[in-house]
Amino acid sequence: MGKKILAVIIGYVVMVAFIFITFTVAYLAMGADGAFNPGVYDVSTLWIAITIVLGIVAAILGGLVCVMIAKTQQAAKILAGLVLALGLAVAIPVAMGPDEDTPDVRSGDVAVMESMKVARQPIWVAFLNPFIGVMGVMIGARLKK
Secondary structure, X not given: XXXXXXXXXXXXXXXXXXXXXXXXXXXXXXXXXXXXXXXXXXXXXXXXXXXXXXXXXHHHHHHHHHHHHHXXXXXXXXXXXXXXXXXHHHHHHHHHOOOOOOOOEOOXXXXXXXXXXXXXXXXXXXXXXXXHHHHHHHHHHHHOO
């Protein structure tokens, strides 16, 4: 049981680390003008496409690492459930709208960490991401026979 828990934790950490690193690199490569629509903090269609692809890759890696450690598909199912639950928990605030402190108008460059706080994604993306994560984890788990 301890090995499964460790595998789930490490699989999730792999996903988070991959997402943090690749999203940061993508943002630095695209800049604020590529990641956001002109003059606002709404993310661009290109940014949405890139994050979906990177999210799938992250989930596949997480599922693969999880099964490599646990040596059982059951651990990947637990990881997929965790990804779904946490993803939906993150999506709920998006559906509730931006914070009162979030500015509406964007001018100039926005630092990476600041962009993470103020970026606005469509609600459908926020609710799609957990399901993409589940799918990716299960694909990654099946890569290890």
